[in-house]
Amino acid sequence: MKINLEGQTAAITGAAQGIGRAIAESFLEAGSHILAIDIDAAALSDFQKTAPEKIETVTADVGNYALLKGIAGGKKINHLVCAAAIGSGKSGFPFWNLEPGDWGKVIKITLMGTVNTVHAFAPSLLADADETQQKSVLLLASVAGQIGSQTDPPYSASKAAVINFAQCAAKDFAAHGIRVNAMSPGMVKTAMNHSVYQTMPASSDQSYEEWGSEKTANVSPLARWQEPEELGAMAIFLASDHGRNITGQTINIDGGQVMHS
Numbered sequence: 675m676k677i678n679l680e681g682q683t684a685a686i687t688g689a690a691q692g693i694g695r696a697i698a699e700s701f702l703e704a705g706s707h708i709l710a711i712d713i714d715a716a717a718l719s720d721f722q723k724t725a726p727e728k729i730e731t732v733t734a735d736v737g738n739y740a741l742l743k744g745i746a747g748g749k750k751i752n753h754l755v756c757a758a759a760i761g762s763g764k765s766g767f768p769f770w771n772l773e774p775g776d777w778g779k780v781i782k783i784t785l786m787g788t789v790n791t792v793h794a795f796a797p798s799l800l801a802d803a804d805e806t807q808q809k810s811v812l813l814l815a816s817v818a819g820q821i822g823s824q825t826d827p828p829y830s831a832s833k834a835a836v837i838n839f840a841q842c843a844a845k846d847f848a849a850h851g852i853r854v855n856a857m858s859p860g861m862v863k864t865a866m867n868h869s870v871y872q873t874m875p876a877s878s879d880q881s882y883e884e885w886g887s888e889k890t891a892n893v894s895p896l897a898r899w900q901e902p903e904e905l906g907a908m909a910i911f912l913a914s915d916h917g918r919n920i921t922g923q924t925i926n927i928d929g930g931q932v933m934h935s
């Protein structure tokens with residue numbers, strides 16, 4: 675199956691590293707231009723050098739709606755991917771290991787950063803474009819948003835809200851031919867995943883690799899980590915004509931951790 679997104683533009687937040695960058699690389703391989711948005715200017719600059727003619731970068735905090743409005747202003751895009759997110763840096767088990775005051779910064783970036791981005795780029799998606807091209811939005815959610823995960827409660831709650839917002843936006847955008855989906859990874863080796871390990875009591879006597887492998891074996895039937903490239907492949911499938919009948923869905927790429935029966 676050949677996925678061709680030539681002549682199209684994807685705006686991607688959290689594109690400087692990890693899953694967002696892997697998704698951006700998949701869009702590039704499919705021929706798309708990228709508007710890469712991230713708070714990490716140095717990592718963005720490194721990424722931009724890999725394909726200078728195809729990647730435009732903007733350093734921005736997704737918590738700043740006015741800034742995002744300015745970035746989006748007057749631009750036309752085909753696809754929007756929201757991957758920027760943060761955790762609290764603290765471990766639940768139980769939830770009262772955190773204070774209510776620990777929730778605000780996570781909700782500001784992980785939930786409201788996503789909401790800000792979709793609001794800011796809605797006019798860019800709604801702008802007239804080649805009707806032969808697909809238009810789509812992909813929100814990075816998490817298995818944590820579907821299972822009442824105790825690991826980082828404000829993060830889990832933010833991701834649950836992201837899934838709900840994807841469904842709401844899918845209904846509102848449908849009449850305009852714009853599809854909206856959420857994608858939920860399970861365990862992917864990234865800076866964020868490593869930071870979760872560092873909050874765990876087990877981190878003192880288990881390596882990151884041991885902790886993650888034990889966790890994946892315990893929680894997912896396929897007992898394996900997910901790879902960033904697997905998420906990139908699904909992202910461009912959903913953005914392409916092959917995904918034209920898929921909207922309002924949460925696609926779990928999690929080794930079977932979450933099953934609805």
Ligand SMILES: NC(=O)c1ccc[n+]([C@@H]2O[C@H](COP(=O)([O-])OP(=O)(O)OC[C@H]3O[C@@H](n4cnc5c(N)ncnc54)[C@H](O)[C@@H]3O)[C@@H](O)[C@H]2O)c1
Pocket residue numbers: 687688689690691692693694711712713714734735736737756757758759760783787814815816817858859860861862863864865866867
């Ligand atoms: N890694 C996993 O196992 C996993 C599992 C489930 C869901 N996810 C989700 O996948 C997405 C990507 O996560 P990742 O693991 O690649 O994380 P990561 O920390 O490796 O990358 C996140 C990127 O977002 C950027 N970012 C953070 N705060 C920002 C802000 N305020 N404004 C703009 N950019 C900001 C960072 O600079 C970084 O480049 C996130 O939405 C995350 O919640 C990850």
